[in-house]
Amino acid sequence: MSWRLSHDGLREVLMVMMVAMLLLLPMVGLRTVDSSSGLGIDLHIAAVFWAVLLIGLGKKSLVAARENIPVIAYPAACVMLLSGFLAPLPTGFLEFFALAGGFICLTNAILMTLRGGRPISKNSFGEGMDVVATKIQAATPQVAWVMFAIVVALPFVFPDRYVLDVSILILTYIMLGWGLNIIVGLAGLLDLGYVAFYAVGAYSYALLAINFDLSFWVCLPLAGILAAFGGLLLGFPVLRLRGDYFAIVTLGFGEIIRVVLINWYQVTGGPDGINSVPRPSFFGLAEFTRRPSGDLPAFHEMFGLDYSSIHRIIFLYYLILVLALVVNFLSVRLRKMPIGRAWEAMREDEIACKSLGLNRTNLKLMAFMISATFGGFAGAFFATKQGFISPESFTFIESAIILAIVVLGGMGSQLGIVIATLLVIGLPEIFRDLELYRMLTFGIGMVLVMVWRPRGLLAVREPSIRLHGLHGKGAKS
Amino acid sequence: MLVIENLRTNYGAIEALKGISLDVQEGEIVTLIGANGAGKSTTLMSISGAVPAQSGRIIFDGEDITKLPAHEIVRRKIAQAPEGRRIFPRMTVEENLMLGAMTADPQNYDRNRDEVFELFPRLKERRSQRGGTLSGGEQQMLAIGRALMSEPRLLILDEPSLGLAPMIVRQIFEIIAKVNKERGLTVFMVEQNANQALKIAHRAHVLVTGEITLSGKGAELRANEEVRAAYLEGH
Numbered sequence: 011m012s013w014r015l016s017h018d019g020l021r022e023v024l025m026v027m028m029v030a031m032l033l034l035l036p037m038v039g040l041r042t043v044d045s046s047s048g049l050g051i052d053l054h055i056a057a058v059f060w061a062v063l064l065i066g067l068g069k070k071s072l073v074a075a076r077e078n079i080p081v082i083a084y085p086a087a088c089v090m091l092l093s094g095f096l097a098p099l100p101t102g103f104l105e106f107f108a109l110a111g112g113f114i115c116l117t118n119a120i121l122m123t124l125r126g127g128r129p130i131s132k133n134s135f136g137e138g139m140d141v142v143a144t145k146i147q148a149a150t151p152q153v154a155w156v157m158f159a160i161v162v163a164l165p166f167v168f169p170d171r172y173v174l175d176v177s178i179l180i181l182t183y184i185m186l187g188w189g190l191n192i193i194v195g196l197a198g199l200l201d202l203g204y205v206a207f208y209a210v211g212a213y214s215y216a217l218l219a220i221n222f223d224l225s226f227w228v229c230l231p232l233a234g235i236l237a238a239f240g241g242l243l244l245g246f247p248v249l250r251l252r253g254d255y256f257a258i259v260t261l262g263f264g265e266i267i268r269v270v271l272i273n274w275y276q277v278t279g280g281p282d283g284i285n286s287v288p289r290p291s292f293f294g295l296a297e298f299t300r301r302p303s304g305d306l307p308a309f310h311e312m313f314g315l316d317y318s319s320i321h322r323i324i325f326l327y328y329l330i331l332v333l334a335l336v337v338n339f340l341s342v343r344l345r346k347m348p349i350g351r352a353w354e355a356m357r358e359d360e361i362a363c364k365s366l367g368l369n370r371t372n373l374k375l376m377a378f379m380i381s382a383t384f385g386g387f388a389g390a391f392f393a394t395k396q397g398f399i400s401p402e403s404f405t406f407i408e409s410a411i412i413l414a415i416v417v418l419g420g421m422g423s424q425l426g427i428v429i430a431t432l433l434v435i436g437l438p439e440i441f442r443d444l445e446l447y448r449m450l451t452f453g454i455g456m457v458l459v460m461v462w463r464p465r466g467l468l469a470v471r472e473p474s475i476r477l478h479g480l481h482g483k484g485a486k487s
Numbered sequence: 488m489l490v491i492e493n494l495r496t497n498y499g500a501i502e503a504l505k506g507i508s509l510d511v512q513e514g515e516i517v518t519l520i521g522a523n524g525a526g527k528s529t530t531l532m533s534i535s536g537a538v539p540a541q542s543g544r545i546i547f548d549g550e551d552i553t554k555l556p557a558h559e560i561v562r563r564k565i566a567q568a569p570e571g572r573r574i575f576p577r578m579t580v581e582e583n584l585m586l587g588a589m590t591a592d593p594q595n596y597d598r599n600r601d602e603v604f605e606l607f608p609r610l611k612e613r614r615s616q617r618g619g620t621l622s623g624g625e626q627q628m629l630a631i632g633r634a635l636m637s638e639p640r641l642l643i644l645d646e647p648s649l650g651l652a653p654m655i656v657r658q659i660f661e662i663i664a665k666v667n668k669e670r671g672l673t674v675f676m677v678e679q680n681a682n683q684a685l686k687i688a689h690r691a692h693v694l695v696t697g698e699i700t701l702s703g704k705g706a707e708l709r710a711n712e713e714v715r716a717a718y719l720e721g722h
């Protein structure tokens with residue numbers, strides 16, 4: 011075992027520091043400022059100095075790990091990590107960089123030790139991840155039950171407004187992810203305008219509830235039906251399209267719905283949106299207010315509790331939980347039904363499907379309508395939770411996030427979508443303190459996932475039928 | 488049972504079929520042989536509704552099916568195992584079979600599947616293996632089995648021998664002949680492997696650049712000098 015970096019390794023570290031210095035000097039070191047005499051230039055030599063030093067440390071740790079010299083790899087990584095807390099770093103970003111970089115280097119060093127110094131090639135890494143993904147897939151029922159228990163118990167363990175709000179947000183996106191998954195993951199059609207169905211659901215609920223005084227429980231199925239109708243509307247023109255063209259039309263559809271919402275002022279309130287969307291009652295039995303205005307009793311009085319605004323949040327939490335579980339249950343059932351298998355077949359080989367007599371028109375329309383219905387449910391929930399909706403909530407970025415969740419999760423995997431939602435929605439929420447950098451980390455995270463798991467986190471296809479006892483025997487014999 | 492009258496099919500300006508006529512009687516095996524690009528696959532795809540016919544008629548059991556969409560034709564009990572097999576590679580053998588049964592009565596599924604497994608015991612052994620990991624011969628068996636799952640009265644096969652070792656080819660042709668004999672299933676089959684195909688076929692047609700140049704009994708064509716020279720030497 012060596013105690014020093016090889017000659018080449020040392021040179022590599024120095025080279026990286028050189029390049030970093032050359033790049034950072036003009037980009038970070040010189041900063042224009044407004045001064046009384048016009049545009050002036052400030053020097054930020056300290057920032058450049060620290061940045062180059064940190065980059066050098068990180069690189070040294072990585073090289074040392076590669077050359078199997080733990081006595082350098084670990085200290086370098088630790089120094090980098092600690093400097094994030096201790097060193098007088100001039101900017102918040104450098105602190106973040108030191109922490110994140112140190113963490114990555116340390117992980118790398120540990121992985122290297124575990125592998126006995128064998129370098130981690132992208133291939134073996136991918137295989138390793140495949141094994142992990144397969145194991146998680148195989149353990150899905152257990153994982154699902156554990157998650158279910160945690161999720162059900164959560165409001166009692168943390169009856170905290172913030173925790174519940176974030177959880178409701180995550181559950182909403184999980185539900186949307188599962189809904190979109192039917193089009194994208196199962197039927198294999200790239201839908202860039204899923205938010206349209208979400209919007210139709212939300213506005214349907216708001217308008218029906220306000221204008222016709224219908225309760226949430228009546229409006230929910232109606233919102234689903236109207237969204238399904240939207241699915242049909244979108245479905246017909248895009249039936250003959252495929253691939254890129256299909257994606258573009260769905261993108262347009264999403265925008266059309268938004269533009270209609272903005273401009274149909276008389277009905278939708280235009281850009282101002284709809285205020286005071288009715289809150290859900292406790293199954294039409296009680297209201298979640300201190301002093302109910304209508305004839306219904308107050309929830310807390312009904313159950314002899316003290317009034318607390320958290321009751322409504324908890325109710326909303328369980329509401330979205332139940333809705334999401336219903337969507338999950340139906341999706342899993344659909345996948346095992348002939349129609350689910352036909353969707354998958356259509357995704358894999360359209361010509362073969364033709365020769366087997368599958369009616370692709372009906373299959374696509376069904377996928378659209380079912381998926382849209384789920385989006386509509388989520389939209390109705392969103393409207394009642396927020397109490398206020400406007401076209402702002404239904405921009406393209408929402409479609410993109412939901413799609414990112416489905417793709418990251420590994421097209422078609424129910425559990426993958428849960429994990430992806432936790433990463434995409436949950437992590438940025440937790441790192442809210444980092445403000446600007448949280449979107450940066452989000453971006454880096456997405457890139458890393460796509461480099462390492464190009465087919466998604468849990469992209470392992472499970473057969474839709476299992477033969478008890480016989481499973482796997484055929485493969486061996 | 489199946490009658491094709493003066494069928495023309497074009498791909499844009501390319502005339503793939505220049506007016507062919509042929510018929511398949513109930514209980515027969517009829518084969519269409521010809522070189523690459525002769526229009527064999529085009530004929531089959533015209534029958535199954537995958538490419539539209541320019542003119543002419545395709546009649547099945549007295550019904551004009553020329554303009555029907557592909558999924559309606561499978562419902563008329565015409566099943567096709569397309570060229571290149573087109574197995575669903577990520578799905579298991581049994582899932583592939585299930586997809587073949589989409590147009591059939593679900594109540595008959597178990598029985599039909601067991602019949603396919605009886606014909607192809609190899610598939611039964613490998614029922615939970617993924618289609619993509621099967622050998623070429625097994626994939627062809629699966630493609631035929633999958634087509635049989637729709638309870639066809641007419642089975643259409645596009646080059647079942649494609650890319651297979653002679654022994655496997657013989658095995659598959661034996662099974663085709665057996666299904667024809669024992670169940671009376673009518674088979675219309677396209678082949679380049681003329682020798683084997685003519686052995687089991689009752690009647691055969693030779694297709695040359697979109698036109699049928701020769702027709703006759705399987706055995707007759709096998710003895711025919713022209714056919715021997717063009718398609719049989721070297722096989």
Ligand SMILES: Nc1ncnc2c1ncn2[C@@H]1O[C@H](COP(=O)(O)OP(=O)(O)OP(=O)(O)O)[C@@H](O)[C@H]1O
Nearest residue numbers: 498501503521522523524525526527528529530679
């Ligand atoms: N989609 C298409 N577009 C344009 N031309 C086509 C198309 N498909 C086939 N052709 C042309 O039609 C002719 C007949 O093709 P076909 O596939 O029917 O031949 P084949 O007899 O099945 O040949 P092979 O034995 O090689 O499969 C060929 O000249 C081919 O180039």
Ligand SMILES: [Mg+2]
Nearest residue numbers: 527528529570
């Ligand atoms: Mg062909």
